[in-house]
Amino acid sequence: MIKTWLVAMALLILMTGCGSKEVEEYNKPAEYWYEKMVTSVxxxxxxxxxxxxxxLQSEHxxxxxxxxxxxxxxxxHMAHDEYLLAEHFLDEYIRRYATxxxxxxAEFLKVKAKFLALPNPGRDQGxxxxxxxxxxxxxxxxxYSIYISQVNTMETQLQLARGVLDEQIAQLYERLDKPKGALYYRSMAPVTWIKPDEVVNANIPWYREMFEGDGSSSWYDFMIPKTRSVISMEDNESK
Incomplete structure (x- = not known):
């Protein structure tokens, strides 16, 4: 009786294991893979x-x-903030299928994907x-694209972000007593229609500001050497 019960349990476990294991699928119609993909999305x-x-791609x-x-x-993938994968599929679409x-x-979505991939523009100048x-x-x-107004809005925000970032870098060079570096970044005005003195910096959350500062100073200012470097001396001597 015990032996029979053990055999039955072993068979039940085996059958349960086989049932829970996903069966590999292949050689299905294109409609099948398409419907499965859409359902998963x-x-x-x-x-x-x-x-x-x-x-779907390999079989059809x-x-x-x-x-x-x-x-x-x-x-x-764009909706799930996976912008690199979104760009990959957009490139495939443009290369193979696009009217x-x-x-x-698709080209508009590529611009939008890159724009959305910049939640903190000050961290990625490139x-x-x-x-x-x-x-x-x-x-x-x-x-004359119907998306041109959206592209212009993204461009304005990007130019403002780049202008603020350039000014922050210039201020850093000033604190390091490197006037040439500061002058260089201040001369890189993104576009003439942006007036730096009218730009309002974005509010930085306190937990980021602790480490990143507000662009004019940082908590680690006391760690920056007060003595002039060789480069700084050369900058001043050449003025």
């Missing part, structure tokens, strides 16, 4: 959605579902410049 499971998209390379599926994945109208929309180049390219290619 709706449920917020982008890892699963990426997997289903890969199956010529499927008419691929263009729409690629754009869905791009926008889904002229679809290309314009990405600001890269995004502004994307803005210039978009405006040159699509001067």
């Amino acid at each position: 709706s449920n917020g499971n982008l890892e699963k959605a990426d997997s289903y998209f890969s199956s 390379i010529g499927s008419p579902f691929l263009a729409e599926a690629t754009m869905i994945m791009a926008q889904a 002229p109208e679809g290309r314009e929309f 990405l600001i410049d890269e995004t502004l180049k994307g803005v210039d390219t978009f405006k040159m290619n699509y001067p």
